[in-house]
């Protein structure tokens with residue numbers, strides 16, 4: 001069992017620590033336990049703070065650098081918190097040509113949000129993706145499940161203000 005008092009992080013509640021303990025306990029003798037333990041722990045916390053990675057490595061008795069290596073290698077893992085709303089902006093050719101750069105620039109400026117980042121209040125996360133398959137609508141931004149095509153930088157705040 002990992003040392004419960006070693007995990008201190010504002011986003012991780014005692015209840016979450018208990019769940020992570022159970023996850024570690026249930027997996028620790030399984031070969032290749034690192035990935036399932038990281039995945040399940042990420043489901044519990046929402047992302048993987050470094051403190052959680054250290055805690056898992058202690059619990060599994062695997063060097064922290066190895067666990068960290070796995071967590072950073074797979075795109076399924078996030079080491080930073082995600083916002084309540086996920087903005088995906090398309091950087092494919094059609095969208096690029098039609099001005100997605102300006103749209104992204106406006107998002108970054110108005111919300112102090114860089115690609116791969118999350119706003120301070122955790123309202124939005126911004127990702128850049130390759131072709132969303134809606135090139136006819138370029139430039140395309142998807143917020144959660146909603147697709148916005150043909151948008152201009154000036155429409156950015158109007159669209160995003162709907163998402164609290």
Ligand code: FES
Nearest residue numbers: 090092095132134
């Ligand atoms: S290039 Fe943006 S949707 Fe295809």
